[in-house]
Amino acid sequence: xxxxxxxxxxxxxxxxxxxxxxxxxxxxxxxxxxxxxxxxxxxxxxxxxxxxxxxxxxxxxxxxxxxxxxxxxxxxxxxxxxxxxxxxxxxxxxxxxxxxxxxxxxxxxxxxxxxxxxxxxxxxxxxxxxxxxxxxxxxxxxxxxxxxxxxxxxxxxxxxxxxxxxxxxxxxxxxxxxxxxxxxxxxxxxxxxxxxxxxxxxxxxxxxxxxxxxxxxxxxxxxxxxxxxxxxxxxxxxxxxxxxxxxxxxxxxxxxxxxxxxxxxxxxxxxxxxxxxxxxxxxx
Amino acid sequence: xxxxxxxxxxxxxxxxxxxxxxxxxxxxxxxxxxxxxxxxxxxxxxxxxxxxxxxxxxxxxxxxxxxxxxxxxxxxxxxxxxxxxxxxxxxxxxxxxxxxxxxxxxxxxxxxxxxxxxxxxxxxxxxxxxxxxxxxxxxxxxxxxxxxxxxxxxxxxxxxxxxxxxxxxxxxxxxxxxxxxxxxxxxxxxxxxxxxxxxxxxxxxxxxxxxxxxxxxxxxxxxxxxxxxxxxxxxxxxxxxxxxxxxxxxxxxxxxxxxxxxxxxxxxxxxxxxxxxxxxxxxxxxxxxxxxxxxxxxxxxxxxxxxxxxxxxxxxxxxxxxxxxxxxxxxxxxxxxxxxx
Ligand SMILES: Cc1ncc(C[n+]2csc(CCOP(=O)(O)OP(=O)(O)O)c2C)c(N)n1
Ligand SMILES: [Mg+2]
Numbered sequence: 060x061x062x063x064x065x066x067x068x069x070x071x072x073x074x075x076x077x078x079x080x081x082x083x084x085x086x087x088x089x090x091x092x093x094x095x096x097x098x099x100x101x102x103x104x105x106x107x108x109x110x111x112x113x114x115x116x117x118x119x120x121x122x123x124x125x126x127x128x129x130x131x132x133x134x135x136x137x138x139x140x141x142x143x144x145x146x147x148x149x150x151x152x153x154x155x156x157x158x159x160x161x162x163x164x165x166x167x168x169x170x171x172x173x174x175x176x177x178x179x180x181x182x183x184x185x186x187x188x189x190x191x192x193x194x195x196x197x198x199x200x201x202x203x204x205x206x207x208x209x210x211x212x213x214x215x216x217x218x219x220x221x222x223x224x225x226x227x228x229x230x231x232x233x234x235x236x237x238x239x240x241x242x243x244x245x246x247x248x249x250x251x252x253x254x255x256x257x258x259x260x261x262x263x264x265x266x267x268x269x270x271x272x273x274x275x276x277x278x279x280x281x282x283x284x285x286x287x288x289x290x291x292x293x294x295x296x297x298x299x300x301x302x303x304x305x306x307x308x309x310x311x312x313x314x315x316x317x318x319x320x321x322x323x324x325x326x327x328x329x330x331x332x333x334x335x336x337x338x339x340x341x342x343x
Numbered sequence: 344x345x346x347x348x349x350x351x352x353x354x355x356x357x358x359x360x361x362x363x364x365x366x367x368x369x370x371x372x373x374x375x376x377x378x379x380x381x382x383x384x385x386x387x388x389x390x391x392x393x394x395x396x397x398x399x400x401x402x403x404x405x406x407x408x409x410x411x412x413x414x415x416x417x418x419x420x421x422x423x424x425x426x427x428x429x430x431x432x433x434x435x436x437x438x439x440x441x442x443x444x445x446x447x448x449x450x451x452x453x454x455x456x457x458x459x460x461x462x463x464x465x466x467x468x469x470x471x472x473x474x475x476x477x478x479x480x481x482x483x484x485x486x487x488x489x490x491x492x493x494x495x496x497x498x499x500x501x502x503x504x505x506x507x508x509x510x511x512x513x514x515x516x517x518x519x520x521x522x523x524x525x526x527x528x529x530x531x532x533x534x535x536x537x538x539x540x541x542x543x544x545x546x547x548x549x550x551x552x553x554x555x556x557x558x559x560x561x562x563x564x565x566x567x568x569x570x571x572x573x574x575x576x577x578x579x580x581x582x583x584x585x586x587x588x589x590x591x592x593x594x595x596x597x598x599x600x601x602x603x604x605x606x607x608x609x610x611x612x613x614x615x616x617x618x619x620x621x622x623x624x625x626x627x628x629x630x631x632x633x634x635x636x637x638x639x640x641x642x643x644x645x646x647x648x649x650x651x652x653x654x655x656x657x658x659x660x661x662x663x664x665x666x667x668x669x670x671x672x673x674x675x676x677x678x679x680x681x682x683x684x
Binding site: 220 | 375377378379380381385397398399400401403404426427430431459460461462463464465651652653654657658661
């Protein structure tokens with residue numbers, strides 16, 4: 060690789076990391092202000108979302124959110140809305156000033172994403188297990204219209220317990236949707252405990268393989284690896300691909316990491332202060 | 344008259360009652376879909392881990408498993424949020440549970456807008472309608488912790504499919520010591536009958552003032568709207584407007600006799616529900632009153648729209664589910680009621 064190209068990759072990685080940290084800080088501030096929300100699952104996907112929006116993966120135009128050729132991103136695990144809102148605001152889809160209105164009466168930033176109210180939100184989600192099917196629909200439309208756009212769908216690992224996810228997996232493979240990539244935020248926790256204890260969906264990789272998907276496994280907190288597999292996924296021909304991203308729920312905040320209690324609970328102002336202090340000290 | 348100290352969420356009462364039932368009957372089994380800490384089935388899970396099944400985030404599967412358990416002699420209680428129990432798993436409830444008439448109790452928490460900040464995706468405003476329209480399905484919406492306990496126990500005694508809708512928010516105590524719950528029966532909460540029959544009271548009033556309807560306004564409410572309906576009655580009575588308040592927790596089967604009596608002796612019925620005004624309690628009241636004794640019915644609830652994020656209080660205010668709006672609606676009607684005849 061030439062020096063200049065190498066440097067620019069390093070720049071990209073740096074930008075992804077810095078923005079991921081900013082997204083995490085927003086997540087803490089927003090949920091704290093709201094007094095409710097889902098910090099754990101938002102923190103676990105911050106690096107994935109930052110890589111998509113700030114690593115040059117998603118081809119989108121903040122000034123024209125419904126640009127017909129845009130890449131589509133579906134947050135199927137809609138409860139991670141704070142992470143998506145923060146990324147969209149950082150990317151310039153709307154002003155960061157409204158982030159603190161999350162979940163408040165009259166705010167466009169509903170507890171779960173509402174595509175009628177927020178520019179950049181592709182579909183309304185919150186009821187788990189439905190995003191991949193919508194992604195299949197967009198993938199089919201892209202093929203019909205001979206468009207070059209790609210469709211990216213982020214799912215939770217617990218979410219994969221919904222049967223509809225596997226109905227969509229079958230359809231994506233049947234229709235050879237190589238323009239579709241699913242990303243699993245594999246943090247091993249759901250509301251009632253460890254995924255493996257509640258209702259074990261493993262081995263997820265083998266299941267997707269058996270359904271005809273190209274499977275990629277990656278550290279979901281490493282932008283270098285994420286960028287690489289996202290590029291690989293985009294190059295696969297004739298079938299959909301899935302990125303199984305190993306993550307830590309609550310990532311970046313010591314007292315939230317790997318704790319199911321932080322799935323759906325807001326930090327107090329004191330806890331938020333500590334969390335933000337930790338996040339600011341992180342080396343990026 | 345309302346002791347705010349005794350606030351308790353109906354879902355908490357559900358969890359405790361399940362534990363009682365678990366002790367009394369080894370056939371009681373409980374299912375959940377990764378929301379046991381919210382629906383409070385976690386209390387049963389702790390007490391009877393062998394009879395608790397957390398199927399993961401798979402509501403349709405849960406309803407099917409419950410059907411199979413019921414067919415095999417168990418008494419399954421299946422719980423998740425109301426929006427998923429009634430919507431996500433609708434076809435499984437219809438085909439696998441209700442059509443064969445299996446003895447499954449679907450107890451759904453987080454009904455209505457008092458879910459609050461989670462927003463529209465999590466606020467069931469159609470569940471009463473969806474469940475009510477299924478043949479043979481019993482639909483119960485208790486108003487407080489005591490009524491929840493009584494309703495859950497009644498559901499366990501009853502053989503057949505039952506849907507019980509519970510809430511997220513804490514609610515005040517409403518039922519008095521002597522009040523009971525029975526499937527198919529409404530409860531007169533206002534005026535206080537003190538052991539007398541409603542008919543006796545009506546007769547007295549007709550006797551002393553034959554010109555006037557015994558009640559100007561009859562409120563029929565269920566769930567969290569019972570409390571503001573009671574407050575509205577208190578306010579209106581102070582203004583000289585006589586009221587009747589019926590807690591119609593048993594939305595289906597509904598208390599047709601009580602509603603006929605209420606209709607015959609009131610100028611207007613005002614229904615109050617934390618649900619769409621299409622297909623819920625208001626519709627059920629209209630369906631029966633229209634055949635027994637048609638009088639004007641004002642349906643208060645959520646107009647044809649989705650909910651939104653906000654605090655429970657803000658949303659109750661925004662959608663007019665407050666005593667002040669109930670009062671205003673009553674006054675507005677009474678000012679012009681003669682136009683209806
Ligand atoms: C259909 C449906 N059922 C239940 C819920 C309630 N719920 C919200 S988040 C969640 C757990 C999600 O776990 P997972 O997919 O692993 O997400 P993450 O760990 O990334 O937060 C549940 C059960 C829901 N939103 N939708
Ligand atoms: Mg998870």
